[in-house]
Amino acid sequence: MITCKKIYTDIPFAHRQPLHDGHCAQIHGHNWNFEFEFACNKVDENGFVMDFGKLKFVKDILNEFDHAFVVPIYDVEMERWKELNRENLVNLVVVPDVSAEGLAEFLMKKVYSLVVDKTGARCWVSKVTVHEDSKNSASVTIREGM
Numbered sequence: 001m002i003t004c005k006k007i008y009t010d011i012p013f014a015h016r017q018p019l020h021d022g023h024c025a026q027i028h029g030h031n032w033n034f035e036f037e038f039a040c041n042k043v044d045e046n047g048f049v050m051d052f053g054k055l056k057f058v059k060d061i062l063n064e065f066d067h068a069f070v071v072p073i074y075d076v077e078m079e080r081w082k083e084l085n086r087e088n089l090v091n092l093v094v095v096p097d098v099s100a101e102g103l104a105e106f107l108m109k110k111v112y113s114l115v116v117d118k119t120g121a122r123c124w125v126s127k128v129t130v131h132e133d134s135k136n137s138a139s140v141t142i143r144e145g146m
Helices: 056-063 078-086 100-118
Strands: 002-015 028-040 069-072 092-095 123-131 137-141
Touching (some): 002 056, 028 100, 056 100, 069 078, 092 100
Parallel strands (some): 002 069
Antiparallel strands (some): 002 028, 028 123
């Protein structure tokens, strides 16, 4: 297996952990970094695992998070957040889980199928790492193409 990695840095957005029993239940933000590791068993005709120039779709997905307020689908204040979104006071993004672990899993699922599609199943996403800040990160890893 051959791998390569693309890193997207300094994407600012806020989130909250509504079920947390501490300060993480409050709205707070980070500058997030996202690493995508791509894998294949055979490189393409250019010698690439993944042509980084063809990853605009990943940047488009991550742009949704730029300066957003990211909340989990189960947030009890959802109607309040939706109202703020309608008033253009927040850019609301709703995901299954707002932890670094949850975001890594969400992005793995979203990007994996697109990469497999765009490369004719020659290449897949083998790892997604989400850095919540410079000290905390979480990863989701797939050992082989699914």
